[in-house]
Each structure stands twice: as C-alpha cells, then as structure tokens.
Amino acid sequence: MGFRDLRDFIAKVDKLEMLRVVEGADWDLEIGAICQMMQESEENPVLLFDKIPGYPPGFRILANHQNSPKKQALVQDLPTDLSDLEIVRHMKEKRKQTSTIPPKEVENGPILENYDRGDKVNIAKFPTPKWRTLEGGRYIGTSTLVINRDPDEGWVNMGTYRQMIHDEKTVGFFVEPHHHGMIIAKKYWAQGKACPVVACYGQEPDLFQAATGSAPWGRSELDVAGGLKGEPVEVIKGELTGLPIPARAEIAIEGEVPPPEVDSRVEGPYREWPGYYSQEPTPQPVIHIKAVYHRNNPIMTGNHISNRNITVGPVAHAAIAVWDTLEKTALPGIRGVWAHANGLFIVISLKQEFAGHAKMALLTATGARGSNSAYRYYVVVDEDIDPSNLHDVLWAMTTRCVPEEQIDIVRGTVSTRVDPLISPKKREVGDLTCGRILINACKPWDWIQEFGKSMTFAPEFERKVREKWGHLANSRSR
Numbered sequence: 001m002g003f004r005d006l007r008d009f010i011a012k013v014d015k016l017e018m019l020r021v022v023e024g025a026d027w028d029l030e031i032g033a034i035c036q037m038m039q040e041s042e043e044n045p046v047l048l049f050d051k052i053p054g055y056p057p058g059f060r061i062l063a064n065h066q067n068s069p070k071k072q073a074l075v076q077d078l079p080t081d082l083s084d085l086e087i088v089r090h091m092k093e094k095r096k097q098t099s100t101i102p103p104k105e106v107e108n109g110p111i112l113e114n115y116d117r118g119d120k121v122n123i124a125k126f127p128t129p130k131w132r133t134l135e136g137g138r139y140i141g142t143s144t145l146v147i148n149r150d151p152d153e154g155w156v157n158m159g160t161y162r163q164m165i166h167d168e169k170t171v172g173f174f175v176e177p178h179h180h181g182m183i184i185a186k187k188y189w190a191q192g193k194a195c196p197v198v199a200c201y202g203q204e205p206d207l208f209q210a211a212t213g214s215a216p217w218g219r220s221e222l223d224v225a226g227g228l229k230g231e232p233v234e235v236i237k238g239e240l241t242g243l244p245i246p247a248r249a250e251i252a253i254e255g256e257v258p259p260p261e262v263d264s265r266v267e268g269p270y271r272e273w274p275g276y277y278s279q280e281p282t283p284q285p286v287i288h289i290k291a292v293y294h295r296n297n298p299i300m301t302g303n304h305i306s307n308r309n310i311t312v313g314p315v316a317h318a319a320i321a322v323w324d325t326l327e328k329t330a331l332p333g334i335r336g337v338w339a340h341a342n343g344l345f346i347v348i349s350l351k352q353e354f355a356g357h358a359k360m361a362l363l364t365a366t367g368a369r370g371s372n373s374a375y376r377y378y379v380v381v382d383e384d385i386d387p388s389n390l391h392d393v394l395w396a397m398t399t400r401c402v403p404e405e406q407i408d409i410v411r412g413t414v415s416t417r418v419d420p421l422i423s424p425k426k427r428e429v430g431d432l433t434c435g436r437i438l439i440n441a442c443k444p445w446d447w448i449q450e451f452g453k454s455m456t457f458a459p460e461f462e463r464k465v466r467e468k469w470g471h472l473a474n475s476r477s478r
C-alpha cells in the first residue's frame, strides 16, 4: 500500500532518520543552493524547509525527497538496501502487475481547510523559491500535477509541467507540444475557449510518479496513481471547473488557460533537467487562477535538479520504458537497463544470443518513451556488465566496441524544447529534432569465442573468499 498523503511519507522518512528540518533559509536562491549542497553530501537527507523569512512558520517546502536510488526505494516501499538495478527491476515489475484504480469522489478532505476565491486569490502567499541564479522567476511548479479533461472523450489527464509565477493570480503553462496536457488544451482553444485546469503543488510521491510517467492516450494518470497506491485517490470535485482535486493534496488551484492569442506571457529561462537554460525567455500560455486551496501549514514539494544528482523519477521512467519496450518485443537475454545523466544516457545489458542481437536491442530501445523523449546515447553491454555502474560501462565501451563497426548515428529523431543542442535556427522554425548515438559495446559477435578472456575469479570462488575473508574488507587498516 502506498502513502496516504505527503505527511504520511514524511513521517516514514523521519522514522528512518532520513529527514532534516532546515529553519530560516531564504526563498531567494538560498533554498536552492542548500538543496544542491546537501545532495552532494554523503548523507543526502530529505529536506523540509520551515520558518522561511517573510512567510508564516509552518508554510514549508519539501525537497531532495526523490534524488537517490535509496529514496526512490523508500517511495516505492521497498527495502532501502537493494542495488540500484534491483530497485528499477522492482519498479518495473510492480508497474506491470498494478491495475489501474479510478479515483473516488469524496465530499470533504484536508485540501478544503483553507479556500480563497476571487479577489482573495494570491499564489504568492506560499514561499516559492527562486531556485537558481539565472532563472527568470520563482518556480512554484517544479514537482507539480496539472489536471485537465479531454473535451471530446471525457477522460482526465494528469501531467507534470513546470510553472513560473507571473503575478498573484497568474502562473505559466509550459507544456511540450506532444504532451497530452497540451493536445487537450488545444482542443479548447480551437473552439475559442479557455481550458479549465487544476494544479497541485504538494502531494505524495505516487501521484507525482504517475503524472511524470507516460500513460497511453485515453488512460488517466489518476487511475494509474490509484493502482500504484493500491487504493483509489480520493478527490473532491472542483467547484469552478468540475475537475478532480486530490483531497489530501497540500496546495491546489483551479483556473483556466486561455488561448495563447488571448494571453501569453514571457516565461523563463529555467535551468532544465539537462543542466542548461536551453531556451531564451519566450511567450508561453498562462493559467488564470480562480481559486486557491491549501491545508493548514501547507507543504510545497520542490524539485532541485542538478547535473550530478540522480532525479530517480525520470531516470527510472527512462530505464523502465526501455526495459518494458525490449520485453514487449520479446527480445531475449535482457539482464537490465539503467539511465545515467538524468536519462540522457541509456545502458542495456544483455546476453548476446545471435548475430545482430545487440543492434536489434539498440534500435528497439530508440522507440521507447519515458518521462521525456530526449535520450541521446544508447549503449548495449554484455551480461557481465552492470549497466548502473559507469566504470564498468566505460570499460566495455573502450575495450569491446570496434568504433568503425559498432557505432551508429540516427538522425532527426524527436527531442524536446529543453534540449541544449537544438540550434536557434531550428528552434525558430519549430524543428525540435536531434540525433541519437547507438553504441554496441558488446564483444564483437563474429569472433566472440576468440575474444580475450577477462575473468578474475569464478563467482563461486569469490563468494567463498568473501565468506572467509570478508572481515578484512570491513576492518580498518592499521
């Protein structure tokens, strides 16, 4: 069973002594810098910011709660001592077995504890960080849910799309053109109407995981979240939009996104997950906020992504999407999949069984989509290589890959607006494509039997040595 709400999750983190409360940090860059400093520390705790200057005590921000494999295991309710690859394997299997459970409408919930409408609407009442130096504003939606309904088919979509605060009653709506949330919004705009939306800025990890995963068109991520939780997500019906609002969320809004020609505002820059302010500030659609709901002492969830941290959500989405795709096409011999560099560098480990096997895995993998579509490198390695271990992967790349025979470039594949390698010229004409590199770092198949041996010790012998001599590795040298 998943977590009932964010507070339930925080209580578990606290019990495991993985929580650090930080009091007095400023919203203006200090919170972001502390997140970065702490995620590079050995302890890397989950951070709960409180007593933020200028805001009432109790108006808090939870951050660094999903940025390591161990924390991701916690989110999944898995033992925290599993290997990185085992965590992803468990997540993949769980997702396969989990059926969807539709949300349950309830009359009441903690989200109704505070409720502002009309003139009282003020999204600036929450201590929203300016996360990084060059960012164009304060981003409230770094770990958000955005909910809208397809006007023709009636189903409800939920995605994670970043949001910058423009003013007390307006936030940005930055959605990739191919994401379902945008396709739905465009259907309203085509009729000259505004698209009703609900957004949440603090919620338990299951909801965030469902929102950032790519459910097929027509399947509601709220149903997926119910499946992950093992019980329906309780929702109240938004008075203004009729959309579902998670009843145990921390902060939510109801609003509408008018057609861009009616209102668009300059948004960004934002330091995106590839690690760059890739895009100049551009006009983007906005949400006009009509109502703000929040619990007493609300907790905003924030996501500080740095190029060193593993934001395991997207990493796991990428690895699972590729792994699933390989399995669906019945490709044999897959040992595991991992994604490095926030998902840009995918590694597949397999046991080669026929000529062209590794190449087939690479080509199949390029068809998978996780929480983004900008994967750059695909590397396939033999079964003795742990794909989550970069040292092993580099060793395979440098010693098993014949460059002129085992590297391919696929040109013109779909990327994203946040890709730093999309040139200004291509951006201007809306061409968001970029190439991908496929590296077969497996031993060359046609002479695999003659390939140099590399075994140090037989696994059984190693196990015995560990049993007998393992104490040496654990004792300090004198």
Ligand SMILES: Cc1cc2nc3c(=O)[nH]c(=O)nc-3n(C[C@H](O)[C@H](O)[C@H](O)COP(=O)(O)O)c2cc1C
Binding pocket: 142, 143, 157, 158, 159, 160, 161, 162, 163, 174, 175, 176, 178, 179, 180, 181, 182, 211, 212, 213, 214, 215, 303, 313, 314, 370, 371, 372
């Ligand atoms: C932390 C994080 C931030 C994201 N921000 C955005 C964003 O600003 N805009 C966007 O279009 N997608 C963003 N995504 C990706 C989407 O949430 C993801 O692809 C989702 O599956 C899209 O759902 P949809 O196809 O149902 O719209 C983000 C993902 C993560 C993990």
